Amino acid sequence: MTDWITTPVEPRLLRGALDVERTAHGILPHRLPAWARKQFPDPYLAMVEAQPSGVRLALRTRATAIELDVLPTKTVYQGAPVPPDGVYDLVVDGKLTGRASVPGGNTHTIDMATWSAVTRPGPMGTARFAALPAGEKDVEIWLPQTEITELIALRTDAPVATAPRHGRRVWLHHGSSISHGSTAESPTATWPALAAARGGVELINLGFGGNALLDPFTARAMRDTPADLISLKVGINLANADLMRLRGFSPAVHGFLDTLREGHPTTPLLVVSPVLCPIQEDTPGPVAPDFDAPKLRFRALSDPSDRTSGRLTLTLIRDELSRIITQRSADDPNLHYLDGRSLYGEPDFAELPLPDQLHPDPAGHRRIGERFADWAFGDDGPFAVSGG
Template sequence: MTHWTTTPIDTRVLRGALELERTAHGVLPHRLPARARRLFPDAYLARVESQPSGVRLAFRTRATAVELDVLATKRAYRGGPRQPDGVYDLLVDGRLTGQASAPEGRLELIDMADQSSTVRPGPPGTVAFTGLPAEAKDVEVWLPQTETTELIALRTDAPAEPVPDRGRRVWLHHGSSISHGSTAASPTQTWPALAAARGGVELVNLGFSGNALLDPFTARAIRDTPADLISLKIGINLANADLMRVRGFTTAVHGFLDTIRDGHPDTPLLVVSPVLCPVQEHTPGPLAVDPDSPGLRFRATGDPADAATGRLTLTVIRAELARVTTHRAADDPNITYLDGRSLYGEADFAELPLPDGAHPDPAGHRRIGERFAELVFGAGGVWSG
């Protein structure tokens, strides 16, 4: 008979979340604090900030078996099939050694037209990993990056304790669905997770699908979160949504950076422009599903000529971000600009095209993560120290 030890799920063993909400079942990790959540303009952001990209349990144990009780929220789009179950990645001493899913849970039915949804109740489930080595080891369980997950109980067949502080730098990254990892194979295979592993840093991933929109409450959350390194991948969602013109964009970028600097006056800050996305390089948004495509594929619906009047394209955004960063660098030696096409550009698109016209596949995530690690954390990189 297995003798289980239950470890409380709190900030001592949970990493990558900004806040834990107590629920009727357990705790729900959030990637934005309650004050920000009270200001959310729509349900879409509420959904994606609760999806625990980069959130993981980390503990030291001699256990050979680990069980995690969860209440997951699955997704389905009206008129389409249920999305695949989220994947839990098990790392032992930093190496991926197991994967599992929790088929049970709630089901959220989403209307893509307006992002409204309804939720059907469902039961909790258990994610189990067995056959672990019996010696002392550091264990991490990474939660599914696109599946809202309430954590109910953590059990091990030997005592578990928080992992001692290893003195690693904390890297906070903010970006869009690509940073969130919406099309990555699993939570440790998002490009930020891959880059963090190669760079030897602790990741806080504030990538929000469709919602990297220069919201002031997001800037305040970054301002108030301890971090040694901060990167901001800005632009593509603003073009996707056709949310701003260049005049408002420039002011909003300055305001976003000013707010972050209020809390992190000297923290190394990297501004990253969008990776290559041919459908929006020269064509403004909004982005829409292409009705003529046999599969899911996006297209930009604006008029390229309107870029001359201030509508945003990725080309316009890159030029403006480079100008803003250069301007600020005169008084801020710790701010740097990185052209996103150095992470994924024309040659990469030819080799690894975007399957839906907007998002990389798992191989694309690996390419971006490797490039970021090389250019930013590698020898001679922006943050090589």
């Protein structure tokens, strides 16, 4: 019988969260601070920012067995297949060593026709890991990127301490659902997590499904977050939601960058335009689920010829982002631009098509993560150790 040691789950053990909320059960990691959460009326953003993409427990321990009690909240889209339980990735000294899932928990059901939602309560569960390597080691438990996860109790068969950071640089990234990892196979298999591991940096992932809409509160949260490297992947959802016209988009990009530079005046800052998405390349938004399709797919609702009055397409967004960054970088040598199609473009779509017309599959995440890391963290990249 294991002699368990219970360690309170405290914020000091967490990486990748900007805030922690005390709940009736334990603690709930957040990826936006409390003051920012008061400034948006969107319940979908409230859901996705509480999904802990990139958030992990970071421990230094001799333990060979770990149990983590959690209360997950799982999202189900009405009419779509029920997704599998989320994955908890165990990383020991930088290597993926184990995976676990937790059945049960709350169920948050969204009607995609009306975007109304109902939450049904459920029981807590336990993620269990056994047969860890003996000896002192760094252990990370990465939380499921698409399940809100309340952390209740941590049990181990040896004492735990906060893991050291080993001098690694902090990379702060903001993007939409692809950055969030909504279709990745596990939390360490999102493209930002893959790129961070390849680049040897500590990730803070502010990828929010359905968002990255140049919200001022996100810019201020990033401005106030210590970071050595910053990236912003923006554009797809501005078109998908038909949220802006060109007249509003350009000043909003400038304003977001101005806010970031208030807190990070010389930090290497990379702006990435959208990856290839054929249904939105030259067709304005909005997009919506195609309820006539046999499986979840999205389609553009507008006509490709309707590009009047500055309606945004991905082609227009890329052109404008490139223009803005070229203009600003004349006075800001640490500001850089990357065309997202160099991460996933037409040849990649032919080989690894987007299953739902919007999001890459797990192989697509790996390709994007590897290409980003090789470009950004390479010897001549903006995130190179000697770069910036």
